[in-house]
Structure formats: structure tokens, C-alpha cells
Amino acid sequence: MTSTGSQRATLHDVARAAGVSVSTVSKVMNGRRDVGPEVRQRVTDTIDQLGYRPNAMARGLRTRRSDSIALISDDLEGIFTSSLMRGVENAAFRAHVSVILCNSYGQRSLEEMHLKRLVDKRVDGLIFVSGNRVGARAEPAAELPEDLPRLFLYEYSTDPAATSILPDDAGGAGLAVAHLVGSGYERIAFLNGPEQWEATADRLAGFRSALQSHGRHADDRLIAHSDSWSPEEAYTITSSLIARESFDAIFCASDELAMGAVAALRDAGLDVPTDVGVVGFDDRAFAAHQRPPLSTVALPLVEMGEMAGSMLLNAIEGIPLRSGTFRVPCSLRVRASSARPGELP
Amino acid sequence: MTSTGSQRATLHDVARAAGVSVSTVSKVMNGRRDVGPEVRQRVTDTIDQLGYRPNAMARGLRTRRSDSIALISDDLEGIFTSSLMRGVENAAFRAHVSVILCNSYGQRSLEEMHLKRLVDKRVDGLIFVSGNRVGARAEPAAELPEDLPRLFLYEYSTDPAATSILPDDAGGAGLAVAHLVGSGYERIAFLNGPEQWEATADRLAGFRSALQSHGRHADDRLIAHSDSWSPEEAYTITSSLIARESFDAIFCASDELAMGAVAALRDAGLDVPTDVGVVGFDDRAFAAHQRPPLSTVALPLVEMGEMAGSMLLNAIEGIPLRSGTFRVPCSLRVRASSARPGELP
């Protein structure tokens, strides 16, 4: 039952009502062994009789902890941001920590204002998330307390002392190659994305090494790259690739590129997946609704967020944050675009 | 310059360093008129000499305010959620208030746990956001302090005392109709969405009344509705509509439906926009990249979020929250799919 009074009950109120001291109630609340069973019972009874709930600000003032972390995003509306956020929120929720959301629009000045306020609020940790924005970043800002744990989520940092969490792009490309090889495709082309994205180099490397580990050599003539992520450019490039080379599968560094590639193949009279198998990357929402439904490498966004959250929370508990980049494995979503008929069991 | 000490400076430190009392420093920080110019100067000097920043928890303990609001979402990854969030964050940032993010997954129990913690944290207000989820909701939960301001963002509430913010769906439909009529289209069809969505009734009503206000009558045979938002179903329905009726424009209650409609028209040998003009709804990211680029009614998501934020913040400042539903006007994005050749100036 809730309290009858208009004001919320405090520790003092509970103490008086239970006929004990404030310290004792506090001990009960924090589960200390320092209090006898019958007193403990009486206190817990009056606690939920008065509907007592601790005041987090008073507690935080004393303990110098706010039980909250901040998520600072360059772009709240970025396509990957919300899933990353969900992961972080999950981890934080489990640990009874709340997440403060900040949008910096990629502007240093806004970020600094946010950081100032966050420090004032005594947040226990910081996560910087960009969601694969192009371009690295240096240390976020000065003025941050030395011991305030922080890490980078889907964001490349030049600082070797920083901790950052990234998808295993190379491994993801490997999954795609393994799948295509296993499905019986012989000559696999690769349509990569713009070079200024950090991920593209990794995906290319993963593509190459996976081919080699399957006993094939990567034919450079089958490797193309687009200067943008647009399906239109992918269409153009794929069309000329079709005219120039022969291949029976194409792995694209994004689902958008794959869309363009599929369109080009269709317009060239080639059937997907019978003539050419196609695998994309990212597992965007539309991938499943393409025709044919697009096989793709799914980014472990929620897992990355959860990992970031729990690593940060561990750091807050005292386990030091290991620096370096942590790669979270991607997974493969096999759909019709890479399902060669007759290859199914 | 920042402080040399390892610990952050407190009000007390500043007071001692400036040779004044704690109260005086506090007054300077809060811009009270109660302090003389030369003392004020000395205090401000030592403040930024020591790099003093107020402790938000101590302040909040005293003032009973946390300068933070909570955003409780049913679905963080919902297609509209991130833009709504951005709007809220904008408004909050301007007011020096931070936003706590909560994901309830639409589960009552999780929501209640969040609310408990938020009340403990003494958040100053609550925004419940669903992003056009189907189905209304009653009062969020008991146990919330009476005077804690709250409102519903893109969420329908059955409670007449509640405050909710919604897009002006009817008006948006009106914009589409006015545009199509103004572009010279004669017989305008309407492809509506599933009936259990609250918005669909409004969009239909807006469609009807707009037609009437342009001196046309809504032909019921030209009004169809799909049981899902899928382009596939839209394709089917549009195809049969083409076979059954004649029309030279079709307004669709979502961009996905419009995608299906465009595909059906094309497969029927009809050109968009020459033979049939198409206008969608929502202004999803892909709308601009369709061929032809899709005209659509844009939802005022960021504005809705900003409105929610500033209304809530006003409520926190004491201006009472007016109950009822507030409709934020949509806007029209005219693109090629509704540009009849020869109608341009």
C-alpha cells in the first residue's frame, strides 16, 4: 500500500514508525548482516507499509555515485544507433543503472556542453557511440575526470589507450564467403563500399583471407568498389562487372549495394540465385523483404551495445577496462538470394 | 584552468579561497542580486580558477529537482522512435535538462520497474512514447506521484485527463489531396492501412473532407484498404483496383503501401506519374530513393518530440499541462511520383 501522507516517507519516518534508529533502517535497506531477525522484520514491514523508497540523490551524494551512465551519440537517427542503444539499455537495466541520452550532432562544442553537465551529474561512465560514422576521433575532451570510465561503441579511436567495440567485419565477410562456397558457387565477386569507411578495408581483408582458407585465390578483377553506398552506383558498377567478367556469386559490403547489384543482374537477364548468388551486409530491415529475400551478414548491434554496457559497468565496479578494440562476431542470415537450387539437403 | 588538486572543488573550497562565505558563492552561482560587484568578481574569478562546478546531486537533494526527464519507449528500435527522441532531446538540452532513456518492450512489469527507479531518482517529468504502436493504453501505472508531469508522445490514451501529442493525420491527408488536385489529377484513389491502427481512420477522414472541400465527392469504390502495411499486399490490392476501376492518382496511407502500388501500376503498364500520380505517407528514408522518387506526407516527428519536451518542461516550471490531444501539422514532400508533366509553371 502507498503512504497516506502527501510527502514521500524518508528513512527518518521509517525509523520513527518502527521504533528504531535511522542507521538500522539504512542497514536493512542495504542488506547488512548487522541487524537481528525480529528487528529486521519489523523494519521491512514498516518500509513497505509506508511505501518507503530511498532518495537516489541523497544516496548518490553520500556514495559519490549516481547509478547512471551516459550514451553520447553523434547521430541519434543513424541506422545502427537505436539497436546499439537498446543493447546498452539492456545491460544497464539489469545492473539497476539508468542511461542518459545525449545527442552531439557530431559537434565538438555540443559534446563538451553535454560532458560538462554529465560530470556535474556525476555519471559513473560514458559510452561514445557513432555507429560507423566515417572518420576516426581522438580523445573526446579534456576536463573529464581521469578515473571516469569511458569507451567507444562502433567508433574508431586513434588513441591506443582507448577501449572500443566494433563488429568483426573481417569475420563477417568470412561467413559470407564460407556460405557461398559451401552452396556451390565457384567464382565469387566482391562489391566493396567507399574506401574512407574503416569497415571496408576489414571486409575486403576478410573476403580475401576466407577465399584463401577455402583453397581459392581472390581474383582482383572480381573485386570492385563503389564510391558511395547508393544502390544506383552499385547498379552501374555491377553492370560493367557483368559485361567484363564472369562470376556466379557476388558478395556486397552492404545491403544497399546488394540491392543495386540484384537489379543489375536481373536487368542483365541473370537469375538470382540460380545464375548468381548474392549476399549483402548489415541485415537492414528491408533485406528480408527484397525479392528474392536477401541473404546477408547481420551486424551484432544489440550484442555490441550489451557488451559495451556490461564492460563499462564492470569498470565502474572496479575491474579495470582493458584498452584496445574488441570485435564482436557477426552472424549470417541465409535467405533465398544465395540458395542455389539443388544444393539443399 | 582546471584545478590542481585530485578532488573536485566544492562550494566550500571556493568560499575559503575567495575569503567569503559559502552562501555568497552560492548566490553568485545562481545569479542572485544579493552580492556586491567587487565580491562577485572575486568569486567568479576563483570559481573558474579552481574550475569549480556544482554537484548536481547535492543541489538536487536540496531543491528536490533532478533536472532530468525520462523517456519511456515501448520499442527503441521502432521506425519513428529515434526522430521523436531527437526532438525531445533537443528541447531538453536547451533547457539544461537531461533525458533518461528507458525501454519497456511494451511490458507492464518492466515499465513499472523503470518507473520505480525513476521516481527514486526524482525525475522531473515523464514522456511515454510508443511511435504509433497499435492499441491504446490506459493510465501508465499507479504509484506515481500525483504532481509528476507526464505526457504521451505518439501514443493514444483513453484517459481524457491525459495529454498526448500526435501528428495531424487528417490534415496530412488533406495536404496530399490538395496537392494531387492542384497537380491536375482528376480521380483520386485511396489505399488505406490496417484498421486497427488509430491513424488510419483519421487519414481516411482527412482524405474525404479534403476531397469535399475541393468540390469533389469521395467515390467509395476508389477507397481500398490493406490488412497489413506490406508492399506485397498493397501490390495485390492495387492490381485489382486497376482492373476494376479507373483512376489517375492514388494516395497511400504509408510509403510501404505506395511502393507496392507503384509496382502494381508499373506492371499494369501504367506510368508514374504521367498516367497515375502517387503520394505516400510517413516520408520514410527510402521514399526519396524510389524510382520515381516518391512524393509523401512527412510526419513531424522531431517537432512532435520538441513539442513534447517543451510542454513537459513548461509543466515542470509550473505552467499546468493542458489535457487532451495536440495535433502537430504534417508537411508535404513533393517529388517526382506526383509531378504531372506540363503542370509545372
Add this chain to the structure above:
DNA sequence: ACAGGTTACGAAATCGTTCCCGTTCGGGCA
């Protein structure tokens, strides 16, 4: 010179916890 009114500043209570100690009490043990 004196009543009355500003102005500028400080003392101290308060917000609601946590946590370090101190005290009391009862029992085990030589």
C-alpha cells in the same frame, strides 16, 4: 542627530542518505 530603510554578507538549518564508531548486553570460558 536620529528613525527608518536599503544593501551586502554570513551563520546555520536543511535536504535524505551512508558509515564509522561507540555503547550495551549476554554468554562462553578459565
Add this chain to the structure above:
DNA sequence: TGCCCGAACGGGAACGATTTCGTAACCTGT
């Protein structure tokens, strides 16, 4: 019996701000 020790509980000082109120000092007009 005397001594020591652990268990159980309370006192009270922080934590770092805000805010009320008190009080000097100074002005102002007659």
C-alpha cells in the same frame, strides 16, 4: 566470579549544495 568477545543497535558526522533569516554598515531626509 571476572574477563573478553561478538552481536545488535544507535549517535552523529559527513556528503555539497540552497535558503531563510539575522545583522552590521551605510545612506537619506528632516
